[in-house]
Amino acid sequence: MLETGTTLAQRYEIKKQLGGGASSRVYLVYDRQDGRNRVLKEIEKSPDSRFCAFARREAEIVRRLKYPYFPEIFAMLETGDADCLVMEYLQGETAGQRLRRLGALPVEEVLRWGKDLCLMLSYLHGSVPSLVYCDMKPDNIMIQPEGNLRLIDFGAVQMCEDTQEFPFVLGTRGYAAPEQLELSDVIDARADIYALGVTMYELLTGINPCQVDVGAITVHSMRRTMPRRLARIIRKCTERERKKRYPSCEELRGDLEKVF
16 A cells, blocks of 8 residues: 555655555555646556456556547556556546435436447447456446546456456456356457446436346336336346347447437
């Protein structure tokens, strides 16, 4: 763990910790050279070389992504027991924070976000090599003050050409598709479509997906004020069997456009 006041690379001063998980922590840092706040993600090194390689790959993936949708990477540093990514500091709140603050969110707002997220995921799925985000959830969607969305946290991204088995679950339980939890070596765009369906369901209902059997969600069990067409779309996204879900985010977005 990095202490407040510590300076890395004689440039990045640790201001405070913003969050963290089992193997990583996120800090607000001040870039003395550019005079701007940045975010630093500290990823602990692991004795498992496969885990380390997977974690380091996050920086290389994000570097190649199109700037308007994803955070910009400024530097990759190394300390004695961790790798550190210095990234763009995005102001605003996450969709998860807004949900906890306000409760179930308006249909029109969630529908607009769903269409925007389809565009972002389509960009990842259409890149070369194709990428699967693998961790769509409200806490990974940043809402900027002007209303634009940005995806954050690319630690679970998988290249579709990867076929090795990873020693850990990709994504977050409750949102991850069944094939992710089974540590399948076949993960494709439909895993992201599943998680996006779960995310929209939670934002519209305020129900934590960890507390329900998402695969058993029915149209009738959803919010009564939700358009029936939107409920059917979410049901199709969250089918347990991949072949029953939308095959692409383009097709999903097309149906979302038809809700109203």
